[in-house]
Amino acid sequence: MARLKMSLLGVPTIQRDGAPIKVDTRKATAMLAFLAVTAHEQARDSLAGLLWPDYDGLHARAALRRTLSALNKALGGEWLHADRARVGLRRDDLWLDVEAFRTSAEGCGRHSAQDNAPCPDCTGSWTRAASLYRGDFMAGFSLRDSPEFDDWQRFQAEGLSRELGQVLERLVLDAATRGEPEAAIEHARRWLTLDPLHEAAHRQLMRLYAMSGQRSAALRQYRGCVAVLDRELGVSPLAETTDTYQAIKDDEVVIRPPAPPGAAAGTGAGAPPRHPPASYPLVGRTGEWEALAGAYRAAAATGQFVALEGEAGIGKTRLGTDLVAHAAARGGRTITGRCHEGETGLAFGLVVETLRGAMTGATERGWAETLSGETITEVGRLLPELLRLRPNLGEPPPLDRPGAQGRFFDAITRSLIAASHGPAPGIV
Structure with a gap:
């Protein structure tokens, strides 16, 4: 049986046995991508409404029949399955880069996310995921007369971009743990290009520069963070970001990679979380912290809803991060x-x-x-x-x-x- 290879991360390409398939409309490409990514059969009427929203029911179904016929011919009569009510795509000998990316993004799957031990299998898996991400989902592709499909495509693109950010964050922490700051910096730079407003990425890159002896680059990174936040949002950096900058500027702290998993073994403490809380002590929030800890204790009996509100930079994110770490430790x-x-x-x-x-x-x-x-x-x-x-x-x-x-x-x-x-x- 032939092999169908679908690469949708970046400019979409679809190949049958190594040769690009030829379809006469963009709707055929859109339909094939939709069936592959959703991974289950779709009702004919749903597909017709998705791809031809401006047509009445009769003409939409007729357009669907023509597109299915052309697509089935391009696929050599394989993979596409259609009956009077539903349309699906067989998974036999089908390779989809979105699936491969998400599988690799999960790591080896043999240990908890709280396990900080370096894992070569996870590192290799995350590296494969990052390499599979050639660009945004179906980059440069759109259907001008199908806003619902464009919404679905944009939703997929944004979700996959966030997943790549999580992969790159793991690679940054993994490389830093291994004492490889240059590799960590490379991953952190790519992570930051996904969302230039993500302060956690800015802080991580500042720390990595400092860890590798590039103090001036760390300070420039802070100034770049200040500039982009002011330009795009009209806000100042969080206190944690400013504290990190000040500590690097004044040489008041030595910034090290995350502690290896065996560092706490002699004390009986568990391994630190893969994503540790902020490196600086929580100051001036004793009352708020006690209220949060009390709400968490009460949640065992009744469940609790907690909202943190206040001006930017007063420590809301830090309080929430510490509460998550508090719960995970228990x-x-x-x-x-x-x-x-x-x-x-x-x-x-x-x-x-x-x-x-x-x-x-x-x-x-x-x-x-x-x-x-x-x-x-x-x-x-x-x-x-x-x-x-x-x-x-x-x-x-x-x-x-x-x-x-x-x-x-x-x-x-x-x-x-x-x-x-x-x-x-x-x-x-």
């Missing part, structure tokens, strides 16, 4: 998501990022296997990779049917509860 499962500027119109973006982050690594992914088929089907609307756990599940009913939205929201809630369940209260 066996609580913690999953995090981040809201991004300019994504207010992206429905459920925060939910997707949070649940996808909870599926990193085999150990962390186990919660998803406890979900019912109904829950997986509903949440699969947002997280297609969940559907691979139960490939034979049907498509969920449309959300405009009575009770459908309630079931959808309930499934999201059950998933978040399952993802944060553990021997101690979890934190989302």
Whole structure:
């Protein structure tokens, strides 16, 4: 049987046995990409509405039939499966770079994310993931008459970009732990290009420059951070960033790579987390910290909702980071998501990022296997990779049917509860 290779990270290319396939419309490429990435069959009417939204039902279905015929011919009659109601893509001898990237991004899957021990298998896997990411998802491709497809494409691109950021952050910390600051700096620079407003990346790069003896580069990095935050957001850096700059400027601290996993073995302490809290002590927030710790203790009985609010730079992020570390040290499962500027119109973006982050690594992914088929089907609307756990599940009913939205929201809630369940209260 022939082999189908689909590379969608960067300018999309599709090859059959090493030769590019030829299709007569961009809609055929869009359909093939959509079927490959969603990884389950689609209703004909759904595909027709997605790709030809301006057509009436009759003409949209006719356009779908013509495109399916042309695509099936280009694929040599293989891979594409269509009947009167549904269309799907067989996975036999299909290589998709998005799948390969996400598999490699998980690391070796043999240990917890809190295990700080250097792992050559994880390092190799993350390096493969970074190399597979040639560019943004389907870069340069769009369907001007299909805004819903363009929204889906943009959602995929933003999610994959965030996953690359997580991979690069792991590579930075891994290289720093191994005492390889130059490799860490290279990964950190690429990490920062994904989001120039990400202060954590700026701070990490400052520390790496200082660690490698490039003090002037570390100070320039801070000035660049100040400039981009002022230009884009009109804000000053967080106190933690300024403190890092001042410490490097005054030579008041010696900045070292993260401690090796055996450093605390003689004290009986566990290995430090892979993503340790800030390096400086929390000052002037005793009352707030006691309130947070009390809320966490009470969560075991009743559950708690906590909101941190205040002006920029007063320590909200640091308080939250310390609370997450506090819970993780006691066996609580913690999953995090981040809201991004300019994504207010992206429905459920925060939910997707949070649940996808909870599926990193085999150990962390186990919660998803406890979900019912109904829950997986509903949440699969947002997280297609969940559907691979139960490939034979049907498509969920449309959300405009009575009770459908309630079931959808309930499934999201059950998933978040399952993802944060553990021997101690979890934190989302």
